[in-house]
Amino acid sequence: MKKIKILFADDHAIVRDGLRLLFKSDPQFSIVGEASNGEEALQLVEKHRPNVAVLDISMPKLNGIEATKIIKEKYPLTKVLILTIHENEEYIQQMILAGADGYVVKNAEKKEIFDGVRAVANNESFFSPSVSKVLLEALIKRTRKNDEPESNIYNKLTRREIEVLRFIADGLTSKEISQKLFLSISTINSHRTNMMKKLDIHDTASLVRYAIQNNLVQMK
Amino acid sequence: MKKIKILFADDHAIVRDGLRLLFKSDPQFSIVGEASNGEEALQLVEKHRPNVAVLDISMPKLNGIEATKIIKEKYPLTKVLILTIHENEEYIQQMILAGADGYVVKNAEKKEIFDGVRAVANNESFFSPSVSKVLLEALIKRTRKNDEPESNIYNKLTRREIEVLRFIADGLTSKEISQKLFLSISTINSHRTNMMKKLDIHDTASLVRYAIQNNLVQMK
DNA sequence: ATGTGACTCAGTATAACTAACTAGTTAATA
DNA sequence: TATTAACTAGTTAGTTATACTGAGTCACAT
Numbered sequence: 001m002k003k004i005k006i007l008f009a010d011d012h013a014i015v016r017d018g019l020r021l022l023f024k025s026d027p028q029f030s031i032v033g034e035a036s037n038g039e040e041a042l043q044l045v046e047k048h049r050p051n052v053a054v055l056d057i058s059m060p061k062l063n064g065i066e067a068t069k070i071i072k073e074k075y076p077l078t079k080v081l082i083l084t085i086h087e088n089e090e091y092i093q094q095m096i097l098a099g100a101d102g103y104v105v106k107n108a109e110k111k112e113i114f115d116g117v118r119a120v121a122n123n124e125s126f127f128s129p130s131v132s133k134v135l136l137e138a139l140i141k142r143t144r145k146n147d148e149p150e151s152n153i154y155n156k157l158t159r160r161e162i163e164v165l166r167f168i169a170d171g172l173t174s175k176e177i178s179q180k181l182f183l184s185i186s187t188i189n190s191h192r193t194n195m196m197k198k199l200d201i202h203d204t205a206s207l208v209r210y211a212i213q214n215n216l217v218q219m220k
Numbered sequence: 221m222k223k224i225k226i227l228f229a230d231d232h233a234i235v236r237d238g239l240r241l242l243f244k245s246d247p248q249f250s251i252v253g254e255a256s257n258g259e260e261a262l263q264l265v266e267k268h269r270p271n272v273a274v275l276d277i278s279m280p281k282l283n284g285i286e287a288t289k290i291i292k293e294k295y296p297l298t299k300v301l302i303l304t305i306h307e308n309e310e311y312i313q314q315m316i317l318a319g320a321d322g323y324v325v326k327n328a329e330k331k332e333i334f335d336g337v338r339a340v341a342n343n344e345s346f347f348s349p350s351v352s353k354v355l356l357e358a359l360i361k362r363t364r365k366n367d368e369p370e371s372n373i374y375n376k377l378t379r380r381e382i383e384v385l386r387f388i389a390d391g392l393t394s395k396e397i398s399q400k401l402f403l404s405i406s407t408i409n410s411h412r413t414n415m416m417k418k419l420d421i422h423d424t425a426s427l428v429r430y431a432i433q434n435n436l437v438q439m440k
Numbered sequence: 441a442t443g444t445g446a447c448t449c450a451g452t453a454t455a456a457c458t459a460a461c462t463a464g465t466t467a468a469t470a
Numbered sequence: 471t472a473t474t475a476a477c478t479a480g481t482t483a484g485t486t487a488t489a490c491t492g493a494g495t496c497a498c499a500t
Contacts, residue, residue: 136359139356139358160476174457189479202459203486422488448493452489
């Protein structure tokens with residue numbers, strides 16, 4: 001079994017000391033570099049091509065998010081594990097978008113950090129349980145919110161209205177819709193007007209948003 | 221500390237035997253009912269109002285998904301923990317939509333099932349690590365797919381255009397946007413026109429869809 | 441220094457949409 | 471049977487959006 005080559009970056013010397021101690025305590029890891037800011041981390045990645053880069057988010061010169069983006073673009077073989085105190089959804093999401101392979105909170109136990117490094121080195125993704133919880137709850141909230149009875153579109157709009165709304169959200173004009181449905185333009189406009197009155201909406205843009213929010217159109 | 225009243229439902233007698241043994245082994249639980257199908261489970265929930273209903277998905281008469289929906293609607297105080305062998309995303313998502321509070325795989329360890337029951341009894345949600353993994357990976361995939369370089373909005377639209385597009389997708393008219401940004405209507409219209417040309421889009425509806433697709437507006 | 445892209449603004453013409461009405465037909469239902 | 475909701479269609483008026491052409495300023499890079 002090959003050793004896992006590790007680089008870590010954090011602007012606090014104390015954290016670096018801790019990480020150094022941590023990774024030296026286990027022979028399966030080999031530290032190939034330490035950096036105190038994002039730019040330095042990049043240079044060391046370039047030089048040593050580690051298997052895993054353990055990055056803090058807030059660092060001088062180049063923060064962890066930007067560093068991650070660059071690493072994932074230039075050196076895709078180097079996995080990125082974020083080690084941070086931030087547990088809010090936005091940060092986490094930004095990191096996922098940047099391409100981070102794992103996300104571990106700083107107060108995690110030794111074993112959790114090891115697990116994280118091993119997992120990302122092994123091409124898996126890894127998130128601290130508390131981070132997973134935040135993500136899952138966001139996911140569940142999003143999955144569920146379209147299912148509340150009050151917001152159920154079918155109780156508010158008639159079948160014909162929904163049919164028309166689908167076409168509107170697809171970008172068809174009233175004229176085109178009238179041709180598709182063999183109706184007069186007046187009728188389509190009536191449906192538009194009625195829907196808008198019901199929904200307290202006053203423009204096409206909001207109608208489209210409403211349609212998308214209620215899964216009337218799928219976004220391929 | 222009050223005992224957690226438990227009902228479980230599974231169409232296999234062997235599984236029921238196992239669950240009975242399991243929950244009897246710990247005095248914090250008290251079994252108030254056992255069912256071999258969904259309908260029976262419903263009747264027992266009605267009768268005993270358990271804190272937690274542990275349900276299998278595939279059961280005769282009424283499956284776990286439908287049973288969950290009914291329980292969550294009629295007896296919201298009863299938490300539902302799904303215990304199943306299915307680990308695919310669709311099943312999991314269906315269960316979340318149905319309102320399940322937790323989801324544990326059948327080959328989980330004793331402790332995990334206990335943890336699950338305790339968590340849902342405690343108003344938290346709970347998912348087996350392997351289930352969490354499936355969900356998280358789905359989430360990450362979804363989060364990332366809007367980030368492919370070809371479809372990256374920031375390479376196509378300028379900052380000002382994106383700013384304007386956000387407002388458009390929020391349902392503001394050009395006039396309103398011009399007032400917000402202290403610009404003339406002509407300018408806003410120019411931005412609209414330029415965006416449409418770039419994106420080969422010819423109506424507001426499609427612009428709004430494009431904005432949403434690219435996460436320019438969040439749908440609360 | 442020249443060109444390019446981003447941003448700004450104007451004007452004209454046409455198309456599309458919004459608002460506020462009226463009103464007839466049909467189907468379900470109390 | 472009378473009522474209601476849904477669907478249909480229309481008028482009138484005003485507003486907003488789309489499609490053009492044209493043009494000036496600014497910053498930045500070749």
